[in-house]
Amino acid sequence: MRNVFVYCELEDNIIADVSLELLTKGKSLASQLNCKLEAIVIGSNLNEIDKQIYKYGVDKVHLADDKRLYPYLTLPHTSIVTKILNDNNPQIVLFGATSIGRDIAPRVASSLRCGLTADCTSLVIGDHYVKKDEKEYKNLLYQIRPAFGGNIIATIINPDMHPQMATVREGVMKMEVFNETYKGEIKQINVADYVSDTDFVLEIIERHIEKSKINIKGASIIIAGGYGVGSKENFKVLYELANILGAEVGGSRAAVDAGFIEHERQIGQTGTTVRPKLYIACGISGAVQHRVGMEESAMIVSINTDKNAPINSIADYNIHGNVAEVLPKLIHFYKKNSK
């Protein structure tokens, strides 16, 4: 049987959320394909780690446990994953579209000479017919993703060269326990057979948490707040929505002057000019100095208590209401409908 595999990421011996989401998706694909779900877990001191994931419906855990394997290093993890996949010949392999997943997956795909579709937003099983050769492919993985800066949605397939591999961002798939008492088996790997000393040429000198620079110009979605948001405290919900949508938070000058938000995030004539795919203006009146910095956005949404706020004349959607009430509801409905 050719199974579905998920590469699981670890953070201090806790399986990352993105991996649990992929296991949930992997389980539903496996059920549909009538095959098993297998997980690959690589790290150090992994006692009982399997217990964290069985309940997501994992039938088999390939475990590589060695003190040199955490934190993640490209070469040893690639060697292990490549050999496991070669030995087991899966039909589908899923990775998180994370710093780690996007580092390892292409390298593995290159050594297996198979395809890899990055940042899928949807994975579906489907058939494919090639007219020219009168050839029918059953049960392929449709890997659906935005491309061209989000202006098109492409469905990618790998008809001939398997496994079919894809990466998916955190939060895109739903995380759901399959069965609390489900139990799979462990296959412990003898690490020495999978890695060589030359896989350890790279040395990690230091790791720490550090905030990245603000980059509102590069954001494809911006949640902007104005004076109408009311306080710095009230801006938290803008960050929450931004986090969920992979967006950045911006502000009007009045919001910056009031100290609700830092100056680097100011949008407008004396701030940054942006042209995102989606601009959500929360409690912003839309003075001309603000508008010149955002009116080229592909879609503008205004949330304002004043139906006649000037910004509404350039918006595609006007939501008449209080930011503090509307945003939590948008978050709630997004979570409810996005999966």
Next chain:
Amino acid sequence: MNGFKIVVLAKQVPDTRNVGKDAMKEDGTVNRAVLPAIFNPEDLNALELALQVKDKYPESVITVLTMGPPRAAEIIREGLYRGANNGILITDRKFAGSDTLATSYAISQAIKKIKDYDLIFAGRQAIDGDTAQVGPQVAEKLKIPQITYAEELKEINKDKIIIKRRLERGVETVSCQMPVLITVHSSADDCRPRHAKFLMKYKHARTNSELEENNELKDLINNREYLKITEWNVVDIEADITYLGLSGSPTKVKNIENIVLQSKEAKNLESTDQDLESFIIELIENHTIG
């Protein structure tokens, strides 16, 4: 040794960022006319890190390598104007339709032909596909280590390079021997601007195909070796054509759906659950979010 041999991988891409209201045509197709061809942004960050190595070791030699249609020679000139020493364009109709695996195969064949290199810098990802695969795949094909998402060059000497990486939740500093392939993140230093001296020196640099189109510069270039931009095809890089183009690409595009933007007429909503939920569903369905 007083310098390093450096290859910078740079791609010419349509400018898909900052798409405004005019990015899509009425019929829902991409309006390519308003998307000019540019130097992939993170490849400029990659070039900058290479130039910083050269600042420290001025005898270093930087080669800009690009794969694309003949007009991608423009990217090489942009690199020369900023301080690169030379460039190679790999171009051949047989490359058409290559996915990342086939692209990285062709690029790795070209690098094998270059043979002598210490460092390869690539951008983290190209904005036309945002795949971030070509860098790691080239490294795998050359059997060398990789350092992804570089933000800062901390140190370099003949034995090792030390790089600060930008990860989702923090940073990591790593040290590695050479040769190594490094992909560079947009948070690294912006690329320095064109330099007037280099602009004057290289503005007539051309590939052979460009000279065939317009041979006015032929005599000039034949007298000045440095104005010749190397051009390689499939045969030059000794590539197996079954690994290239559509046949060498495991991924196939089954279907493409263009995103049709909403009509410009505003919709007015109240803050009721019903209005807000249908609004969110609309945005998810037309792929604005999610």
